[in-house]
Amino acid sequence: MTAASLLPLLVLAMIVVAGVQIGRRALLWRSGSFADVDWVAGVKALPKRYLVDVHHVVDRDKSASRMHVPVAAGLVGSAGLLVLGLVPGIAGSRIYWAVVALAFAVMAAGVVLVARRRYPRAMPRLSLGRYQRTPVYLGLFAGGGLLCALLASFGDPLPFFSFLGLILAAAGGLALAAQAATGPMRHALAGAAHLALHPRPERFDERLPKGRATGLKPIDLDAAKLGREEPADFAWNRLLSFDACIQCGRCEAACPAFAAGQPLSPKHLIADLAAASGGGHASAYAGNPYPNERSVAREGGLHHAVIGTGGMVHPDTIWSCTTCRACVEECPMMIEHVDSIVDLRRYQTLEHGAVPGKGADILDNSRLTDEPNGHDVATRTDFAAGLDLKRLDDGARTDVLLWMGQAAFDMRGQRTLRALIKLLKEAKVDFAVLGEERDCGDLARRLGDEATFQRLARANIGALSKVGFQRILTADPHALHTLRNEYPAFGGDYEVVHHTAFLNDLVASGRLSPARLTGAAITYHDPCYLGRYNGEFDAPRALLDALGLERREMARSKRKSMCCGGGGGAPIADIPGDNRIPDLRMEQVRQTGAATVAVACPQCTAMLEGVTGDRAEVRDVAELLLDAVEAGRGEKAKTEARAREVETA
Amino acid sequence: MKTTVLLSAARHPVSGREALARLEAQAIALATRLGGDIRGLHAGPESDALREALGVGLSKIDRIDAPNGSDPMEDLASHLRAAGPDLILAGRRGQGGLDSGLLPYRLAERLGLTLVADAIAIEAGSEAGTVRIDQALKKGDRRRVTVRLPVIVTVHPLAPPPAAFAYGAARRGMISTHPVNDPIRQEGQGSEWEERPYRNRPKLMRTASASSGDAAEKLFVDPDPKEAARLILDYLERNGIRQF
Known part of the structure; x- marks a missing residue:
């Protein structure tokens, strides 16, 4: 008996050990609540989701894709080949062993690349501990297997070294398999299962607009328990998704709350949620701690509350989130962090009223006056006195329905809205506003108050059904996202357009003729709810380019844009950190050297304008366009006057 | 409890x-x-x-x-x-x-x-x-x-x-x-409250006029400054605001 002939048995042993471990994990997943999953479609779509969608995300960090392709291919290839070796006759072939050795060599090359990310010093976003030891086990398995298979391909001239290789491979391989349930390697099986049984399969369909896969899903308000309290409350494929995490830390590197020193790290949170169902961390969490970590008991269990000082996660952690989706965008395992955070918030708000900061007042106002700040919704158009804003009575029709949103009650937001209204008048657009526009419910929903959101959504859909319009125009990406992507669940299907896209069309079709502005360079801050949530990056940029200003991009822009800190009710919860998120963002603006930062969202405007000291000017795209259009009108008047002078002369 | x-x-x-x-x-x-x-x-x-x-x-x-x-x-x-x-x-x-x-x-x-x-x-x-x-x-x-x-x-x-x-x-x-x-x-007894449209009422202020008896002795029109000062001091003392 040669050492190499034992390699296939080693792989079988690894499969059995890993199978037992994953099986124990799967029993935990089964204790989750019901989820409607299309297994057949999911499994069919798995190869594409893995090879295309996952690879696209992994490949954004080249050091990750270059390491993962050979390691995964080598591991799966060599193990598969070795299982094939159990077929009698094959194991006798030297060519077979040469191929096996090649697979091990590919894997070994990958392991070198893995090790270079971690030794001598690991990248700061990576977890240490077990994760730091994984390359060692991978290396033992690849190196030992390579030695053993290579010798076998030469006819096993050195049996001692063959056995040495076998022992090394067995040590590494069995160590990997033993951790298949709680260690780093669980990401392989849990990750594949998560891809196939993903809670949001629509996110893998490129034909659908991006927003279709980013809207929050409604919950049944008659359910016994509202929101998620304990691991068993989560849908089983959500529990599975937590286990898919490989703790690469890309989410943490992208998280604005983490950067500002608020006690949130998406990676840590997902690790905690994964550990909670099994009763706590199997080995100490070895990533960066939550910044300014609040102390909690760190006790878990399938039926143990996750949030709270007696649980796994401090409430401040879930309330620090701005719902900017930067973590979701970055996650190579396609985990939906924001969904789980909102689910946890829903339980806190709906069952306990435990909203921090000004949250209780905001929700009281939303519930009792239909407006988060307690304004009378009948006064929403007061800011537009003198602008001759048409209000739609029941049964009336218009082409474009202007959705004003919360900005109508904020003096800074009103400036933007006035600019937009002037531009619409200039372009002779047929537009009007609702007689009584309630809040769209975005803020209430993200603060976890699903009951108020659903009531507002139904009331707004009722009001919208009484008037006629082609499409809804709004300058607020939060309202845009809610109306476009979250109202369909309640029977409101509308074509909703953001003012940047609408104005861009007006300029492109010549209905607005802006002059070219001169002046210092400009940079554009992508609102999360327009960019990452709805995939609209180009229209605002095209519009700014039409103004003729030099446009500089921040290091974090478009899909990687950093949140202003204003989303998801984060300014309401106001969880203290070391810094303010808008200060960090304004620093990034400063690094471009631009004198003006163009924004396209009233939240971003408010947050960035709240930055003190010497900073770039904050202008909405509509305001800049109005400047250019008014300058153009001046020039036109001048040229006409000159023409008249010439005529009279 | x-x-x-x-x-x-x-x-x-x-x-x-x-x-x-x-x-x-x-x-x-x-x-x-x-x-x-x-x-x-x-x-x-x-x-x-x-x-x-x-x-x-x-x-x-x-x-x-x-x-x-x-x-x-x-x-x-x-x-x-x-x-x-x-x-x-x-x-x-x-x-x-x-x-x-x-x-x-x-x-x-x-x-x-x-x-x-x-x-x-x-x-x-x-x-x-x-x-x-x-x-x-x-x-x-x-x-x-x-x-x-x-x-x-x-x-x-x-x-x-x-x-x-x-x-x-x-x-x-x-x-x-x-x-x-x-x-x-x-059966729903009628309320004893009566509903009336709101009407602005004049502000009630105590005004002194020469015609009313009590105020008459307190109203001095264009008095001599020294006499006025004495009257004011008397008033303050009488009301315990200024004491010697």
Whole structure:
């Protein structure tokens, strides 16, 4: 008996050990609540989701894709080949062993690349501990297997070294398999299962607009328990998704709350949620701690509350989130962090009223006056006195329905809205506003108050059904996202357009003729709810380019844009950190050297304008366009006057 | 200890919708802090405000099915007499159409109970059957009184803020409906209030005129400056404002 002939048995042993471990994990997943999953479609779509969608995300960090392709291919290839070796006759072939050795060599090359990310010093976003030891086990398995298979391909001239290789491979391989349930390697099986049984399969369909896969899903308000309290409350494929995490830390590197020193790290949170169902961390969490970590008991269990000082996660952690989706965008395992955070918030708000900061007042106002700040919704158009804003009575029709949103009650937001209204008048657009526009419910929903959101959504859909319009125009990406992507669940299907896209069309079709502005360079801050949530990056940029200003991009822009800190009710919860998120963002603006930062969202405007000291000017795209259009009108008047002078002369 | 929190037919100041008065939400918070058996009591038709009250800490509400606009005093009095709570809490002022803010006083008179106004904190007294109440007085003054139960207490806006609304709790809470006891009143007696359009009234100011008797001796037209100074000093001394 040669050492190499034992390699296939080693792989079988690894499969059995890993199978037992994953099986124990799967029993935990089964204790989750019901989820409607299309297994057949999911499994069919798995190869594409893995090879295309996952690879696209992994490949954004080249050091990750270059390491993962050979390691995964080598591991799966060599193990598969070795299982094939159990077929009698094959194991006798030297060519077979040469191929096996090649697979091990590919894997070994990958392991070198893995090790270079971690030794001598690991990248700061990576977890240490077990994760730091994984390359060692991978290396033992690849190196030992390579030695053993290579010798076998030469006819096993050195049996001692063959056995040495076998022992090394067995040590590494069995160590990997033993951790298949709680260690780093669980990401392989849990990750594949998560891809196939993903809670949001629509996110893998490129034909659908991006927003279709980013809207929050409604919950049944008659359910016994509202929101998620304990691991068993989560849908089983959500529990599975937590286990898919490989703790690469890309989410943490992208998280604005983490950067500002608020006690949130998406990676840590997902690790905690994964550990909670099994009763706590199997080995100490070895990533960066939550910044300014609040102390909690760190006790878990399938039926143990996750949030709270007696649980796994401090409430401040879930309330620090701005719902900017930067973590979701970055996650190579396609985990939906924001969904789980909102689910946890829903339980806190709906069952306990435990909203921090000004949250209780905001929700009281939303519930009792239909407006988060307690304004009378009948006064929403007061800011537009003198602008001759048409209000739609029941049964009336218009082409474009202007959705004003919360900005109508904020003096800074009103400036933007006035600019937009002037531009619409200039372009002779047929537009009007609702007689009584309630809040769209975005803020209430993200603060976890699903009951108020659903009531507002139904009331707004009722009001919208009484008037006629082609499409809804709004300058607020939060309202845009809610109306476009979250109202369909309640029977409101509308074509909703953001003012940047609408104005861009007006300029492109010549209905607005802006002059070219001169002046210092400009940079554009992508609102999360327009960019990452709805995939609209180009229209605002095209519009700014039409103004003729030099446009500089921040290091974090478009899909990687950093949140202003204003989303998801984060300014309401106001969880203290070391810094303010808008200060960090304004620093990034400063690094471009631009004198003006163009924004396209009233939240971003408010947050960035709240930055003190010497900073770039904050202008909405509509305001800049109005400047250019008014300058153009001046020039036109001048040229006409000159023409008249010439005529009279 | 049995506590009853009186719930009025309040309206939201901005939207005019049926809503729980903030003072009553604060009363619920005070009662919760004190502990014991806590019930809400409302006389009138079904109202969203009752769900609000369930959402901020009450779990049981008794509703007397009185017709809209009727004076709830007799219904509340007979219910309270039967229920016999130790502590009755109410807001210090009304926040609804016909609310006058006098109801707690009328109830106290009717039931022969002590009334302590403007509470900001209530805790059990050192002796059984008593409570210690902190009252908010003018200019930030506080007064601590110990009273023997049963007692009616009205709550001041400076009491601790109310609990945040929780939809789940509002959904779980129980509202039990009781018929009106008095069959005559059940038919809906007309209100003794009369509705009139608002009319601006002239401001009442004390004015001195030469014609009125008392003021005549105090009115001096264009007096000699020295004489005027003497008169002013006399006046100040007479009234104890300036003393030698």
